[in-house]
Amino acid sequence: MNLKKITAFLSAAAAALAMMQALPASAQEPFRLTGDLDYDYLVTANDAQLALNLYAESLVGNQTNTATDDNYQADIDMDGIVDVMDAQNILNYFCLSMLGEQPLWADLRELSDYISYHDGSEYLQYSLEEHDFVPQNEPFPNNGMYLEVGCRTAAPGETITIPVYASGLTTVTSAKLFLDPPEGLEPVSISCALPLGEIKEKDDRVLTAENGLVYLYPPVGSMFWVTIDEPLLPENGIIAEYTYTVPEDAKPGTIYPLHVNAPKTTLFGGENHNGYQYTLLDGVIVVQ
Incomplete structure (x- = not known):
């Protein structure tokens, strides 16, 4: 190392x-x-x-x-x-771990009640024979990856950003992430935290940068990116940040679970696009 x-x-x-x-x-x-x-x-x-x-x-x-x-x-x-x-x-x-809610967010994490392991066999890919998306039924060859959605507390009406972390990756050449928008929360934006370099062009959904191309669509919580030249390594473990606004009338104690849609999500590492099996810790937003 x-x-x-x-x-x-x-x-x-x-x-x-x-x-x-x-x-x-x-x-x-x-x-x-x-x-x-x-x-x-x-x-x-x-x-x-x-x-x-x-x-x-x-x-x-x-x-x-x-x-x-x-x-x-x-x-x-x-x-x-x-x-x-x-x-x-x-x-x-x-x-x-003594500095606040990080790193385990143990008191909030248990409210999510969702920790799982995914080998990639449930990943939905398009079948020309079926003319539909079907599970690939074959596990990804790589393992050792950890995907964690952050946990946060928020006040009614507050706009809050949730980080998504990944560890166990060596490099990323392309990836797809679906974080289902919680019912009742307003999706505001998604940002890719990979070191893509200088931004060359940007429109409503597509961001073209020096080192990659990113597709972002907050209403469904989707993010897809692909590198142009060299594989990338997430900086500080963060691969994305999702921003939401809590309703003004949200009651204290309201729980908004942040679930990764595993069948739609896959992450790749290395130049040969071999997918990673991963352990997933979903997140949660709790109204103060």
Whole structure:
């Protein structure tokens, strides 16, 4: 992991790593969030200590420091190795977790009640034979990706921006994201957070930039982008930002779930457009 990737990782730790391990889990099993080693849905000093303990134990009789079934949750940067970078990251992660709603938004996240794993087989693609969109029925070849929709509180009448984070990606050549607009909220705008460079042309829905082409359509929550020359790496883990306005007459305690439409959504990494399986944490807006 080079310095640039380390810097990007640390700066994104407050949110982009607030993800559970990429394993399907039944409703009876606890969701295992990265960095939450004691399963209390918070990142605390106890988690930092447990991660450091696992790091130290990984050095004993494990020359390669390979992550195992016993210590994989201490693999904070998800590179398959429990090493000194994970020890550094868990301390940084713990410190950032004390700064407010980030990174786990545990008290809000549970209101969304929607954490899931998607292998891509449900992805809808157009069939010339069926003359319709059908599931592709084949899992994407890549794994290890985490997609997280942010959580926020808002006052009645407030316009609020929700970030969408991704981690586990190396590069992005094209992607499609559908975040269904919550009933009762007014979609205002969508912005692509990928480093597309200088904007060359922009109209109502299409943005042409130095490094890519982006299609945005807030009414249905859709965003599609494709790079022109080189694959891109999300900056600070953020791939998009969705802006909504809360109704003036919204009552305190009203919950607006932010669901990613998985059958319509797929994300690609690498130059060969191989899709990623992904763990998804949907978000929520709660009226104060």
